[in-house]
Amino acid sequence: MCISDCAVRKWVRTFKGEDPRETIQRDRKRSGRPLSASVTAHREKVDCMIRANRRVKQKEIANAVGIPKERVHHIVTTVLGYRKVSARWVPRQLTVEMKAQRKDMCTQQQLSTVFILA
Template identity: 55%
Template sequence: MDTAFREENPSESTIHDQARTGRPLSASDSKHQSRVDELIRENRRVKQIAISIEIGISQERVHHIITNLLGYRKVSVR
């Protein structure tokens, strides 16, 4: 049996993730949010792929900014 778990005091162990190295999420910052909002206000029929090409971020990040951060949703009136 492995004794590594027995030797640690349970009150001293942490259950939270340690900080990891890697690329930070910078595609959802306020600069990109304001630029996406500006492009939508200029042309409300603009497509997500066009926004992602214009700004230079992924289409998934554009969708996240539009739906979750800006709160826009698709409205169809006929």
Template identity: 50%
Template sequence: MVYREACVDYSTVCRWVSSLKGGDPTESILRDQKRSGKPLSASNAADQKAVGKIILGNWRIKQKDTAKEIEILKERVQHKFIITDILGYRKVSAKWVPRMLTDEMEMQRTTTCAELLKYYEEEGEELIHRLKRHCIN
């Protein structure tokens, strides 16, 4: 009664005793045995590389299609595993995009923003209207 939830349930202990009763306790295997089927872990280098290659080939691919293509569990490709944690991608408007910008990408964005700001200071609202017309056509 002192430990409450921190203890193993009485019925679990009874089940353990009954399963160990028949044989020699020193020969009893208390660890999980290897199971057949696909391994749960997909964080090996080959699978990471394969997922990265698939995403680079198709930015709009779904996680389940990626898993099916390289024959691993969908859960291992999903968030908090290969795509987001290891490869650093996130989903934006149905596309996988890198989470971190490279130095070159940052420099390009900074340059583009500075140019647009300079044009806006020169042209004002006319620039906005021109850009809207350009985007619509």
């Protein structure tokens, strides 16, 4: 079964806007809830809650802020860049202090292994 040429031509005219009666298919304002869960205010609230309690659950954040759990997950993982490690939210990027601390720990471990082997 295939579509007739006449139907295809009608669709082309409709979507190009040549027939003023049929230009209803263009995007219009739609009723419904706007996407407001990723607003800066919500991001700040979520970030403050995580900084206050690193073991806070996404469901608790969603209830406190008043947005869906899926949006909380998006804000926490994608926007703020946190991930779960041992039931805690941890930032994905290391700060300068964290990098310096890691470097110090690695050099201390290397020195202790050198003394043990010698």
